[in-house]
Amino acid sequence: MYRYEIIYVYKSPFVKHKMLRVNSSTVVHNYPIKGIQIEHINSAKGGRDVFHSSYFYSELSPEQLIQKARLMSKNRKYWLKYNCEHFLNELLGKPIESPQLRVAVLTGFATVCLLAFARSA
Numbered sequence: 001m002y003r004y005e006i007i008y009v010y011k012s013p014f015v016k017h018k019m020l021r022v023n024s025s026t027v028v029h030n031y032p033i034k035g036i037q038i039e040h041i042n043s044a045k046g047g048r049d050v051f052h053s054s055y056f057y058s059e060l061s062p063e064q065l066i067q068k069a070r071l072m073s074k075n076r077k078y079w080l081k082y083n084c085e086h087f088l089n090e091l092l093g094k095p096i097e098s099p100q101l102r103v104a105v106l107t108g109f110a111t112v113c114l115l116a117f118a119r120s121a
Contacts, residue, residue, distance in 0.1 A: 030087035
């Protein structure tokens, strides 16, 4: 059984970019413009501090996870439908979802509703 670390960097005060550390220096992640990337952690974090999120255990070796990520990278670049959380969940065999995106959509909808209500009052 292999232990992997899910880490994140803050892209803004409210947006976390999640990555999977597959060894001491390599991460896999889904970047909004470039799509799924396998790269050195320093390149991926873009000068931002890295924070620990959680650990994940898998039967897949680092090489197998990297190979799986490469296979997944062919058709998955649309960040609104398939962001970093969607990617990590699928890679790790979890339900494909993004709580962060769900909150952003609901917050945006609530803001639009409040603005519409304020204009009509």
